[in-house]
Structure formats: C-alpha cells, structure tokens
Amino acid sequence: MTLRVDTLRLNNFRCFREAELSLHPRLTVIVADNGMGKTALLDALATGMAELVDAMLDNRHSSGILPGDVRTSQGANDPARLTINTLCEEKQVEWSLTRQSAKSPMRRGSKLLAGALQAAEALKRQAEAPGSTLPLFTYYQSTRFAQSTFFDQKHPEMKKAPEGRYDGFTDYLTPLSNAAHFNDWYAIRWRAVAKTTAPGAGSGGEALAELSSVRNAVRTVLSPTGWSEIDWDDKQGCVVVEHSERGRLPLSLLSSGIRSMVALTADLAHRCASLNPHMGEDAASKTPGVVLIDEVDLHLHPSWQQSVIELLQSAFTELQLVLTTHSPQVLSTVYAESVRIVKHDAEESYINTPAFQTRGVESADVLAQIMGVDPIPQVSEAQDLQRFRSMIEEGATDSVNGTKLRGRLLDHFGEDHPLMLDCARLERFVAFKRRQKSEESS
Numbered sequence: 001m002t003l004r005v006d007t008l009r010l011n012n013f014r015c016f017r018e019a020e021l022s023l024h025p026r027l028t029v030i031v032a033d034n035g036m037g038k039t040a041l042l043d044a045l046a047t048g049m050a051e052l053v054d055a056m057l058d059n060r061h062s063s064g065i066l067p068g069d070v071r072t073s074q075g076a077n078d079p080a081r082l083t084i085n086t087l088c089e090e091k092q093v094e095w096s097l098t099r100q101s102a103k104s105p106m107r108r109g110s111k112l113l114a115g116a117l118q119a120a121e122a123l124k125r126q127a128e129a130p131g132s133t134l135p136l137f138t139y140y141q142s143t144r145f146a147q148s149t150f151f152d153q154k155h156p157e158m159k160k161a162p163e164g165r166y167d168g169f170t171d172y173l174t175p176l177s178n179a180a181h182f183n184d185w186y187a188i189r190w191r192a193v194a195k196t197t198a199p200g201a202g203s204g205g206e207a208l209a210e211l212s213s214v215r216n217a218v219r220t221v222l223s224p225t226g227w228s229e230i231d232w233d234d235k236q237g238c239v240v241v242e243h244s245e246r247g248r249l250p251l252s253l254l255s256s257g258i259r260s261m262v263a264l265t266a267d268l269a270h271r272c273a274s275l276n277p278h279m280g281e282d283a284a285s286k287t288p289g290v291v292l293i294d295e296v297d298l299h300l301h302p303s304w305q306q307s308v309i310e311l312l313q314s315a316f317t318e319l320q321l322v323l324t325t326h327s328p329q330v331l332s333t334v335y336a337e338s339v340r341i342v343k344h345d346a347e348e349s350y351i352n353t354p355a356f357q358t359r360g361v362e363s364a365d366v367l368a369q370i371m372g373v374d375p376i377p378q379v380s381e382a383q384d385l386q387r388f389r390s391m392i393e394e395g396a397t398d399s400v401n402g403t404k405l406r407g408r409l410l411d412h413f414g415e416d417h418p419l420m421l422d423c424a425r426l427e428r429f430v431a432f433k434r435r436q437k438s439e440e441s442s
Contacts, residue, residue: 001126003135003289004087004320005045011081012071014040019349023322024338027313029296030324031331031370032342037349038324039142041342042292043069045322046139046173048084049290051095051113053137053169055120056127061173067102077101088119127165134165134275136289136319138172138268142298145176145260168275175267182267183239185274186214190232209280210273217269217284217315221261224304224311227254230266239266256299261308264293265315272316288318297327302363305329328366335359341370381412385419392426395434 008021015037021030032038047069050062070080083096095115098107110117126132170181189207196208218230222241229242230251239251241262251262272287273279279286296312297305306329312321325331331339336354343350354370364375376382388409391402413420 001089001123001133001135001288002087003137005049005084005290005322006087006092007085008041008045008048009081009083009085010041010044012073012078013044013065013080013082014069014071015344016040016349017071017073017347019351021340021351023320026320027309027334027338028320028322028340029309029331029334029338030322030340030342031326033372036344037342039294042139042141042294042322042324044082045084045290045292048082048095048097049086049137050173051097051108051116052086052088052119052123053172055113055117056123057166057169064106064108065097065099067099070099070102072102077103086115086119089122093119131278133279133286133288134168136168136268136271136275136287136291138169138175138271139292140175140264140294142294142324144174144294145256145263145298165275165277168271168273172271175271176263182263182270185270186211186239186266187232187234187237191234194234206277206280210270210277210283212281213273213279213283213285214266214269216281218262218265220315221265221308221311222258224307225258227258227262230262257301257304260299261304265312268316284315285317287316288320290320290322291316293321293323295325296323297325297330302327302329306333309333328363328371331358331366331370332361332363333359339370381409384409384412385423388423389426392423392430395430397427 004025005023006025007023010016010019010021012018015035019037021028021041030038030041047062047064051064054060054062065080065082070077079098079100081096081098083094085092085094087093093115095117096112098112099105100107123134127134167185171178189211192207193211215230218241219228222228226245227241227243231240231242231248232238233240233248233250236250239262240248241251241254241258242248251259254262268291269284273283276283276287296308300308305327309321309323309330310333336356336358339354339358340351341354343352356369358366358370361369367373367375376386384405388397388402388405391397391399391405396402397406409420409423
C-alpha cells in the first residue's frame with residue numbers, strides 16, 4: 001500500500017501565521033536559521049500523521065495541537081489549524097486538526113478527520129490480508145539520543161515476544177526512547193536462529209531473513225566508516241558491531257556518530273521487518289511509508305554528512321524521507337528540487353526551493369547562497385588573509401604595511417600552511433602577469 005505526504009498547510013501554528021509545505025515524493029530537506037520553524041514543520045507533520053496511525057491502532061499516542069502550538073500575535077490567539085494532504089492507496093486523502101485558542105480544547109470532529117479515519121480503515125484491511133504490504137510512519141526527533149536507553153549495555157530479559165505486525169508502530173513518535181523494543185526483538189530472532197544448529201531444529205528461515213534485513217541496512221549506512229556488521233552478544237546481553245581491524249565492540253562503547261546511525265538505521269529496519277515479515281530480507285528496502293528525521297547530520301563527521309542521505313536512500317529505497325539539517329555538506333548532495341528554505345519577514349512566512357542547483361556545489365557556496373552565511377569566519381586572522389591577498393593583487397606586499405601583515409600571517413599559519421602556499425603561488429602568478437604585460441608594452 002502506498003503512503004506519501006504531498007502537502008502540509010498551517011494556520012497560526014507556532015511561528016507560522018500561514019504556510020504551505022509541498023513535499024517531494026522521495027526526499028525533502030528543510031533548512032532554516034535557528035528558531036525559524038524547521039522542527040515546527042516536522043512536529044506538525046507528525047501531529048497530522050499521528051491521527052492516521054492512532055486511528056489504525058485504536059490507541060491514542062498524540063495529543064494533537066497543543067496549547068503551546070497556538071501562535072500568539074500581540075497577545076491574541078487566532079485559531080490554529082493543520083491540514084495534511086496524503087496519497088494513500090493511490091487516492092488523495094486530506095484531513096485537518098484545529099484548536100480555537102490556547103485555552104480551548106483540541107477539536108477532533110469526524111468531518112475534519114474523515115480522511116484519516118478512511119485511510120486508517122484501509123490500512124486495517126491491509127493488515128489482515130496475508131502477504132499484504134503495510135507502510136511505515138515514524139519520527140526521529142533531534143532529542144532522540146538525549147535520554148535514550150538504546151546504548152545501555154545490559155537489558156532485562158523479555159518474557160514475551162511482541163505480537164502482530166503493529167509492533168512496527170511501537171513508540172513511533174519517540175522511537176529510540178526505549179531500547180528494549182529493538183534489543184528484545186533482535187535478541188529473540190537471534191536466539192531463534194541460534195537454536196537451528198540443534199539436532200532436529202527448524203530452519204529459522206523467517207527469523208534469519210528479518211535479521212538479514214536489519215544487517216543489510218546497517219551495513220549500507222555504515223559503509224564509509226569501516227564498521228559493518230551488527231550482531232547480538234548473548235553473554236554481554238547487548239548489540240555489538242564488527243570492524244575488520246578492531247573486532248567486535250558493544251554499541252555503547254562506540255563514538256556518538258556511529259551509535260546514532262546504527263541506532264536509527266537498525267530501529268528503522270526492524271520496524272520495516274515487523275510490519276512486513278513476508279518481505280524477508282528485503283523488508284527494509286521494499287517497505288513504503290514516511291519517515292521524519294530532525295537534524296539528520298547529528299553527531300556525524302562532515303565526510304559522512306556528504307553521503308548520509310544517499311546511504312539512507314540506498315538502504316530504504318521506498319520510504320519518503322523528510323529531513324532537516326544545518327549542514328552545508330548535506331545540502332551539497334541534494335538536488336535543489338528536494339530542498340525547502342524557510343524564511344520569515346514581519347508577518348509572512350515563505351517556504352521556497354533554491355533558485356539554483358545545490359547538488360555537486362561546494363559547501364562554501366551552499367553556506368553563502370542557501371544558508372546566507374559568509375564562508376569566511378569573522379576572525380582577525382581570516383580578515384588579515386583577505387587583506388594580504390588584496391595587497392598581492394595590488395603589488396603592495398613590499399610596503400611597510402604589507403611586510404608587517406606577511407609577518408603576522410607567517411607567525412600564525414606557518415610558512416608551509418596551505419593558505420600561505422596559496423599566497424606564494426598567487427604572488428608568483430601576479431609577478432608573471434606584470435612581467436608579461438611589461439614585455440608586451442616595450
């Protein structure tokens with residue numbers, strides 16, 4: 001079954017008086033200054049989509065539009081409204097949530113939510129049909145690791161395995177808050193596979209296929225790091241990760257970047273496998289749905305930031321990803337059609353695509369053109385370097401000021417620093433051009 005979000009419309013929701021976010025069918029990357037509404041847009045999407053998932057589960061996880069979500073302007077509250085338009089089962093489906101004021105209750109009228117209830121019933125029917133495909137929805141917030149127990153080395157034994165395909169929606173709005181959800185799921189299947197070595201045991205095929213789906217996804221996303229295989233260590237009672245040179249280490253002992261991406265990828269892949277066990281080891285790559293990730297570059301080295309989106313898309317080919325980032329390295333790998341820039345003036349909000357291509361552009365240009373940041377840091381050494389380069393082009397480096405400036409830069413950077421070597425090359429080039437011009441005029 002197809003599930004995709006096409007548009008989100010907001011009225012008086014947090015910092016937005018009025019806004020419309022159009023989403024790319026495969027990838028949307030939202031960028032804005034701090035406090036300009038990136039996370040608010042993801043929260044709004046999560047609030048809207050939660051009405052669909054909660055109706056399907058017959059269990060409420062979302063509180064809807066909260067009192068603090070209602071925009072206040074000059075001390076007055078206007079009604080807050082959130083409308084979401086989706087493609088579900090190849091049909092356009094729309095629903096809305098409203099809250100009249102911060103003091104009034106949230107409205108969940110049947111007319112407003114008719115689209116969500118209709119889509120939920122379709123999903124329920126899908127879940128009951130053997131071999132049918134269920135789409136995923138989950139939201140990884142920027143605080144996903146702050147209080148997570150995902151990296152704890154020891155976890156209590158689980159007395160009973162989760163039941164049913166809906167286990168893929170457990171804690172779907174706070175997916176990494178409880179490590180036992182993933183660890184128990186993985187350990188149960190790992191033990192099932194281990195038992196197949198006993199005489200007369202079954203093949204353990206389904207459990208092995210589900211574990212393979214998770215391992216394949218993690219291997220793909222970790223490929224730039226040298227770490228590869230995720231596994232379970234029954235003696236230590238924890239997830240371990242393998243490295244060709246460093247061996248097997250508990251996930252809890254690895255760097256924040258490795259831990260964060262293993263946790264996110266493994267959690268996402270096991271949800272796909274839970275929802276669609278019939279897909280076997282292809283569950284991660286073939287499960288459709290919508291995934292929100294706030295600050296996708298969280299804890300990642302810039303070199304990993306330059307590949308993380310393509311790696312996630314390679315591991316989860318059918319998911320619609322909606323992400324936020326502060327990283328120019330991330331944006332330099334994304335086509336302009338997938339980028340959304342959020343800006344505000346006194347009263348209006350604007351969500352636009354860039355006017356020029358972003359994919360393949362140097363990070364410094366992305367900083368300047370998309371993020372509005374001068375790529376040259378505002379420190380005295382950088383300003384001195386700029387002045388010295390200007391002096392080179394003007395032929396003024398032998399002046400008293402030029403000599404002093406050269407000395408300051410050599411003291412700070414050193415003679416063999418790449419920036420000073422660039423200045424030396426520029427001096428030779430300028431001198432050559434001057435000699436050439438002098439010879440032509442004589």
